[in-house]
Amino acid sequence: MAIDNDRLLELANEYGTPLYVYDGDLIEKRYNDLINYISWPKLKILYAMKANYNLSVLKLIYSLGGWLDTVSPAEILLAKKVGFKPENILYTANNMTDSEVDDVQESGVLLNIGSLSRLERYGKKYQGSKVCIRFNPDVVAGAHKKIQTGGKLTKFGVLLEDVDTVKSIADTYNLRVIGLHEHTGSGIDDTNAVFQSIRNLLSIAGRDNFPDLEFIDFGGGFQVPYHPEETRIDYGKPGQKIGTIFSDYCSEYGRELEMYFEPGKFIVAESGYLLVTVNTLKDNRGRLIAGTNSGFPQLIRPMFYEAYHHIANISNCDGKHKNYDVCGNICETGDRFAEKRAISEIREGDVLSIENAGAYCYAMGGVYNLRAMPAEVFVYKNEIKSARKRLTNQELVDTIIGECEWLQNL
């Protein structure tokens, strides 16, 4: 464990709970790991900022030389504020609106378009522009059905068999297709599925179809172990194989293209901890319920994806293990971080650490029941920095009434 339990407990005491803590050193390590795994000289890592857009994380990725995968105009604004250049950002939203497309085009960021009708509208308005096309790799993989983005049941990307239509739209409007993209899913534990998606995309990426290519983007989806019994994939060998597949493809294409990957989870998931305090214990005829001061709006993955997050009682690491339902403070029965989970004995006042909380946790958060999101703290090279404060109740209420003048005098 990178940040040990004693340190987490100190942070909980200093900043209060609920509290998110991020380990910047681990983010840096994972970023470098990936670069070392994938053997391709022109490799670019476009961090999927939707996973965790805390400024401290973005600044670190920027300082490491990373690029960004973005999905909304506000993400682009934030990215630019950090210093990312438009040419180092790709825009891969789905169901884009016309005004959103205009904003992104104006910002100088390359659009990655995943539907024929949007491509047609884009071509009409922005004739002669550069563009990237998102294809559906036709491979179904990912840790849960809600995070599988390939195959005909998903809304993402253009079907591979529609490649001729893509070409004809591009020809009609003189569009320069400089990139092709696919993203198969998140938390893919089957590297064969990854190779298959890569091959499927490359099968339509020949020079006769797309003569102007500068890069191919194979998305994110690198697996991170969440459960202690889940094995960590060593991406060394798969990374070499990807290099070989791509090298063969580039030889045939006649030019060495850039290879992009867009990891989110792999870079940040393991760096994060959500620290919560147990304030209410119940023994419901033998079913032990530990009630905490956080809830699913602050970390939704268990409720949304049945995701496992390891939970440690950092106030009593050596206690006797008992099975607990670890619940939140939200008025919903499903508001649970874990069910019948073996955890060292919990007492009221104990602090629990919910691990692997760096990706799609704070970022997917909200203020349901009007409880403000936790503060965030960033630990890097032995320095501890506050990375975002928690709104006070008054500030939270002010965000609701602030803009509606006609309601303010009620």
Ligand SMILES: Cc1ncc(COP(=O)(O)O)c(C=O)c1O
């Ligand atoms: C287009 C795209 N790229 C990259 C990612 C990042 O995936 P992961 O966090 O699993 O690496 C996602 C996740 O949803 C995505 O939709």
